[in-house]
Amino acid sequence: MSDDTKPASTGGGATVHINTVSGGSQSFGDHGTAESTNYTTVVASPRYADLLTSVRRLRRDLERGERAADDEALDAELADVEGEIARTGRSGAGPLARVRARLAEYAPAATTAASVTAVLQALAQLPQLPG
Known part of the structure; x- marks a missing residue:
C-alpha cells in the first residue's frame, strides 16, 4: 500500500489585494471564470461624433432641473438619435x-441654452439635412 495522499488544504493560502481593475477581466480560484463584455461606439464621421457628444450633454442638462412635458418629448427624440448613432x-x-424641429420650437431654460445651441450647430454640419 502506497501513501499517495496529499496534505489537506487549510485554506490559508496566499492573500491577494486588488485595488482597481481597468480594461480587463480577472478570475481567481480553482473553478473561477472571467467574462468580459465591451461596448464600442464607432461613428461614421467626426460630425456624427460631435453630434453624439452634444446630444449626450443636452440630455444630461435636461436631467438636472424639473422636467416639463416638452422636456420629456425632447429627451425621447434625443434618445432615439443617440441610440441610432451609438448602434x-x-x-x-x-x-x-x-x-x-423640436429644438427650434423648444424654449430652452438658461441652463440648457448652450447645450441646445451645440446640438443645433452639430446638426447644421450634416449634409443630409438641408437648411
Missing part, C-alpha cells in the same frame, strides 16, 4: 429633422 455610427434624416 450604427450615424442617424437617418428623419430622426435628425425631428430633433431639429
